[in-house]
Amino acid sequence: EIVLTQSPATLSLSPGERATLSCRASQSVNIYLAWYQQRPGQAPRLLIYDASNRATGIPARFSGSGSGTDFTLTISSLEPEDFAVYYCQQRYIWPPITFGQGTRLEIK
């Protein structure tokens, strides 16, 4: 099973700042990594697929990078609605499909 480790667990920033979230895989997942945003009380929403492709309707301030075992989600300038929990997910080796434990992005 591929284990995904996200860091930091919690990130405290202010609106307008840049956010950098990390996801590290226990073995290579090639580029087959996705990022999701989950706001309180809502279902997850796909942001990025295949490491760097924005999903339909996702603002350009969200970007993804990486390959192999190390991946990054960057939010270039935080908007109030961006404060949420973010999960990475791999689909390279399955079953099982695995998720990271999440990074909580909170307002400083």
Next chain:
Amino acid sequence: QVQLVESGGGVVQPGRSLRLSCAASGFTFSNYGMHWVRQAPGKGLEWVALISHHGTRKDYADSVKGRFSISRDSSENTLYLQMDSLRPDDTAVYYCAKVRNPNSIDWDFDCWGQGTLVTVSS
């Protein structure tokens, strides 16, 4: 628009069964693989089960293997999760999720339902 609506959750005693449903609309259901993902209260996301678009490929998380069964009815545009021998650690919100690409095994999820809460407690 694409929509997934789960139902069937509730409070159930340990050892009992429950069947969840996920009604799909706004897309050609028979062309897309579908998954169940759960989230225990205050916890992260855990993948539960998948079924391919044609229904011939099914896989399960080890934590539910032998107890849960995924199925689909393309004539009704509905996904199911039969959950037997329920345990307290199955307590979670259960989401159904649609895969991004048709006729593929690209298992990332571009649409999720709102979730249905299953509580296993005596």
